Amino acid sequence: MKRTSKRVSGQLRKMTCLLAACAAFMAGGVTATVAQSDGPLRIEITDGVIEPLPFAIPNFVSEDGGSADIAQSISRVIAADLASTGLFREIPQDAFISGISSFASPVAYSDWNAINAQALITGAVSGSGGNINVKFRVFDVEANQPLGEGLQFSGGAAGWRRMAHKIADVVYSRITGESGYFDSRVVFVAESGPKNARRKRLAIMDYDGANVQYLTDSSALVLAPRFSPRGDQVLYTSYETGFPQVYLLDVATVGRRVLSSQEGTMTFAPRFSPDGRTVVYSLSAGGNTDLYTMDIASGQARRLTQAPSIETAPSFSPDGSQIVFESDRSGSQQLYVMPASGGEAKRISFGKGRYGTPVWSPRGDLIAFTKQNAGRFHIGVMRTDGSEERLLTASFLDEGPSWSPNGRVIMFTRESQGSAGEAALYSVDISGRNLRRVLTEGAASDPAWSPLLK
């Protein structure tokens, strides 16, 4: 089991205003301004962006020579994060008129304006003894002023990617007015082997595919992992005993335990409640599948549904009061919402075809789902009452949406057709734009996005 990168959350200090840099700006005759949340540089994501916002990010300045590689790598990751959203477009460095040789010197706005950069991101890296300090600024080029205050991060050099993602989150947030999602991880199923003898193992990676770690070996089939609300635990289904059962795994230690192992039953489709204390899951007994909850601490289980139909793929609303799930009680798979304690369920899907794998958005406003219709699979979203259904994708087999922490992007599994068919991870934003393959070492399925890391 390979576990190379240490968790860096403890090493990343809180963002701090870059007071020294502010002072430098004063000295340079440029007015230091505080964050302008209503400044002119703004992308309204809901408008459906047609033209991505052009930004320039010169390589971060290495202030002590030794951290030049990291300085460049950090600026590259920030650029990749922003460009991957489809909301931003990077201006190539060879178009630059002026460079940034010193973090403190004044910005030549006209040089950046001339190449149509609307946002400029500058930064500098210094380091000593395995620690690095990264500071950065965002500029609104047209307005000739900084966009918000300078910030800095410091921590272990091994955590440089996380620092880059955090900086990209700040930039994204300042320009869109929404929280970002770059400093996050994805737990998924890494697949290998032929279609009729797939080997599957749990893996975890940064949202962009970097820093892969394996959490299980491939000796037993594993399916459909989910992060705990704090990102420190993973629920999943494993065939370790020969029968599918729900397991709880600690990400840091990779220690795991079975949650429910009632003889003669199968459990699967586990998801955390928003407070992380309860698991809702499916239990099959005698061929009938219903929903249950279990208190993780006490192991006390409670039955939520009691129907001869299939009830599975549950998902809590972010306030914990409701559960959306799929059931074939009407004769085909459809989506239903019920109180989190069980009780009467209301059907919310009424379009053509079958609906499954509903997932409540972290913002609470939408439900993402898989739809099967006329031999095609789609990822779609609808409001929580079932209205305003929109399909975002179409393919031979798309399934299993998972929300980015800010509720703007959906990651899912796309499986290609035929004997050599293989699963891969894709993402799409909720406008249906910016469909992208998430790069993984091999075939991959069942992605589940973590919350933003702390």
Place this chain on the structure above:
Amino acid sequence: MKHIAMTALFVGALALSACSNNDRFGNGGNGTGVGGDFVAGSPSDPRSPAYFNQTIGDRVLFAVDQSALSPEAVQVLTQQATWLIENTSYTAVIEGHADEQGTREYNLALGARRASAVQNFLIDRGVAPNRLQTVSYGKERPLEICSDEACYSQNRRAVTVLAAGALTS
């Protein structure tokens, strides 16, 4: 445990072969068999797992999104039940499977329904319930790997997998 059970079976097969019934197995029997019309342990030996798996058939197929037993399935399962009743040294795990046209977790539940339909049928026909377990693989273990109905129809199945040995519980 397995070794002991298999040895017992072999003796049983020889005993049976000594009084094998030509009418029952017709000319299809293996004429080169040791001491009879079939090779012990071969698909023509009615007490062998190979007979169960191949001659009777260890699997039944289902229609799209269905777990109802077809007339063909009933025929196969009736023979499976008879075999299991006569060969008490075996237990079985019934695996339910689905084709790839469905979401993962729904297919797990669907496979559970299919396995259970077979289990219930076998129990109704007299097989002791504690000899039968079920498991669903959903769409995780397709037998055929093409992406059209020719393969899908083979993958929508329930397979009765024999295990030699006494009951564990």
